[in-house]
Amino acid sequence: MSTSSTSAQSQHAVRMVLLGAPASGKGTQGATLASSLGIPKISTGDMLRAARDAGTELGQLADGIMAAGKLVPDDLVIRLVDGRLSEPDTQSGFILDGFPRTVPQAEALDRLLEGRSVKLNAALHIDLPRELLMERATLRRTDVRTGQIYHLKYNPPPDSAELVHRDDDREETVRKRLDAYDTMTAALVPYYKGKKILRHVDGVGTPREVGERIRRAIDELVSAGASSGASASRGAAARGGADGD
Numbered sequence: 001m002s003t004s005s006t007s008a009q010s011q012h013a014v015r016m017v018l019l020g021a022p023a024s025g026k027g028t029q030g031a032t033l034a035s036s037l038g039i040p041k042i043s044t045g046d047m048l049r050a051a052r053d054a055g056t057e058l059g060q061l062a063d064g065i066m067a068a069g070k071l072v073p074d075d076l077v078i079r080l081v082d083g084r085l086s087e088p089d090t091q092s093g094f095i096l097d098g099f100p101r102t103v104p105q106a107e108a109l110d111r112l113l114e115g116r117s118v119k120l121n122a123a124l125h126i127d128l129p130r131e132l133l134m135e136r137a138t139l140r141r142t143d144v145r146t147g148q149i150y151h152l153k154y155n156p157p158p159d160s161a162e163l164v165h166r167d168d169d170r171e172e173t174v175r176k177r178l179d180a181y182d183t184m185t186a187a188l189v190p191y192y193k194g195k196k197i198l199r200h201v202d203g204v205g206t207p208r209e210v211g212e213r214i215r216r217a218i219d220e221l222v223s224a225g226a227s228s229g230a231s232a233s234r235g236a237a238a239r240g241g242a243d244g245d
């Protein structure tokens with residue numbers, strides 16, 4: 001990242017939602033971005049799994065729902081996110097991964113942030129053709145001993161790897177997860193487009209190429225948000241800000 005964009009980011013906290021289908025690279029991109037911006041990545045899936053492993057009341061409740069591949073009720077995840085956003089490390093910004101998944105969650109998030117006198121300033125959607133998502137997910141293999149993830153075509157494992165094919169990555173399951181994701185984005189994309197903070201980023205390419213596109217989009221969105229804050233009455237954000245499709 002350039003020096004000027006780094007300093008722009010230190011002045012303007014990045015508060016973003018990252019949208020991307022299973023196998024879109026969202027997890028990798030979110031982690032890289034969070035560490036380069038020095039802000040936390042908040043994944044409701046990770047938090048729910050941690051609650052489940054710790055055996056908390058919430059974790060026990062979420063366990064069966066997650067195992068069935070269904071959505072945990074909105075009020076539970078909203079409470080979880082509310083608690084996490086109260087932690088001091090989120091004051092310098094955050095990346096939300098896996099939340100919101102529904103419009104009521106998106107609305108609740110806006111209210112939670114309003115209560116803290118801040119706003120989301122970016123919603124990034126990593127876009128990939130469905131065939132590529134299918135290929136990426138179904139050829140993914142995990143080395144059980146190291147946890148390292150390989151791809152039989154793009155990142156072949158060494159002979160020594162002890163590979164498993166996660167249930168999540170089997171064709172029928174992937175198809176279902178992609179369908180569920182399409183339903184979710186069909187609602188969330190217009191929601192964030194209406195707020196002028198949505199950007200679609202082409203997810204085809206190396207992780208580095210995609211990462212650079214994401215950083216450019218964030219720089220533009222965050223500086224547009226900052227200038228709209230300074231001149232909201234002139235409608236600067238709508239003209240200079242994010243596009244939709």
Ligand code: AMP
Nearest residue numbers: 044045065066070071072077098099101
């Ligand atoms: P993920 O790791 O984001 O794929 O999430 C794993 C599971 O946790 C999902 O299949 C849901 O059961 C649950 N989950 C995670 N985030 C949410 C959310 N925002 N709303 C409802 N359920 C969620």
